[in-house]
Amino acid sequence: MQQQLEQTLPASTSDGALQSGAELWRGSWVIFTKHMHKFVRNGQEVGGTLAAPLLLATTFGLGMEKLVAAETIDGLSYLSFITAGIIAFTALSGAINAGMTILEEKIKGMMKEYMVAPIPRVSILLAAAGSGLVKTVVQSMLIVVAAMLFGARLQTSAMGALAALSVLVAFVVTCVGFANAMALRSKSIGGYHTILFLLNLPLLFLSSALYPLDTMPGWMRVIALLNPTTYAVEGMRAALFGSDALNLALCLAVLSGCAALCTWFSVRTFQRVVQ
Numbered sequence: 001m002q003q004q005l006e007q008t009l010p011a012s013t014s015d016g017a018l019q020s021g022a023e024l025w026r027g028s029w030v031i032f033t034k035h036m037h038k039f040v041r042n043g044q045e046v047g048g049t050l051a052a053p054l055l056l057a058t059t060f061g062l063g064m065e066k067l068v069a070a071e072t073i074d075g076l077s078y079l080s081f082i083t084a085g086i087i088a089f090t091a092l093s094g095a096i097n098a099g100m101t102i103l104e105e106k107i108k109g110m111m112k113e114y115m116v117a118p119i120p121r122v123s124i125l126l127a128a129a130g131s132g133l134v135k136t137v138v139q140s141m142l143i144v145v146a147a148m149l150f151g152a153r154l155q156t157s158a159m160g161a162l163a164a165l166s167v168l169v170a171f172v173v174t175c176v177g178f179a180n181a182m183a184l185r186s187k188s189i190g191g192y193h194t195i196l197f198l199l200n201l202p203l204l205f206l207s208s209a210l211y212p213l214d215t216m217p218g219w220m221r222v223i224a225l226l227n228p229t230t231y232a233v234e235g236m237r238a239a240l241f242g243s244d245a246l247n248l249a250l251c252l253a254v255l256s257g258c259a260a261l262c263t264w265f266s267v268r269t270f271q272r273v274v275q
Contacts, residue, residue: 024126027119031127035101039135076241083147084236085209087140088229091172092203094139096196098132099179103192106184106273115274125180125270129263132176133169140168144240155242163248167235170255174228177262181269203229213245228258 102125105111114124148154156164179196186192204210206220207229213221224230235251237243 023118024120024123027117027123028126028130030119031114031124032130035127035131036134038101039131076243077151077153079147079150080152080241081212081237081243082210083144083152084233084240085204085207086147087143087168087236088171088207088209088233089204090140090143091136091168091175091232092200092229094132094136094172095175095179096193096200098128098135098176099183099192099196100189101131102128102180103183103186103189107189121274122267122270125266128180129173129176129266132179133172136172136176137165137168154240156240160239163252164236164239167232167239167248167251167255170252170259171228171232173259174255174262177259177266181262181266184266184269184273203227207233208245209233228255231255 102111105114111124115121144152144154182195183192186195206223207227208216208224209229213224213230213234216224231246231251231254234243234246235248235255238246238248238251
């Protein structure tokens with residue numbers, strides 16, 4: 001009898017883990033598809049999210065083309081140089097929108113409905129992070145296509161494109177994780193937007209998104225090297241355009257650490273909120 005129990009216990013534990021995993025996936029998928037359907041049906045959100053990066057590419061990128069010497073930006077055209085910065089801006093904006101989704105559901109009481117459903121609670125957070133990730137990655141790919149139409153020239157291979165996607169995913173996970181945590185902590189939409197927008201612009205302008213690291217004042221360069229946006233921008237530039245301002249492996253390592261830290265922060269905040 002004891003031997004039979006010892007043999008059946010691991011199987012039962014394994015079955016329980018599989019069932020728990022299936023429930024987590026099912027719950028996350030249902031909420032994820034709900035978020036995506038809402039996004040696709042909302043033309044204002046789709047157009048508004050893409051309008052600002054495209055405007056930045058057509059005005060700032062093309063307008064500064066002849067004012068910036070190619071020698072100072074690794075021989076790239078300024079539009080090619082700024083494309084990675086525009087993608088980073090898209091990721092930051094997409095993270096704010098992702099946090100807005102979970103904040104609205106919290107304010108409207110929909111999160112309480114999720115919690116009484118027969119699904120693991122963490123699937124709520126996983127779905128919000130997943131929908132924010134997918135929307136931002138798709139938007140970023142559209143930005144690359146638009147930049148190429150305006151004259152940006154990629155210098156990459158299939159492996160380079162995969163590396164750029166890895167950098168982008170790690171950065172988006174970082175931004176979405178932090179935005180979701182702040183949304184869960186916020187009590188109003190106005191307060192959430194105030195906090196995130198106060199962080200959004202410094203993260204963009206105190207990085208190498210718009211100007212190269214070598215031309216920055218010393219104090220600004222130090223801040224830029226502490227800013228994860230810099231590693232996202234330089235990683236994508238290295239993978240897509242052949243820039244060598246920062247090592248690609250270093251950028252991936254830093255962003256992976258930031259992604260893990262912000263994911264932990266969002267999970268920890270979520271656990272405190274639902275208790």
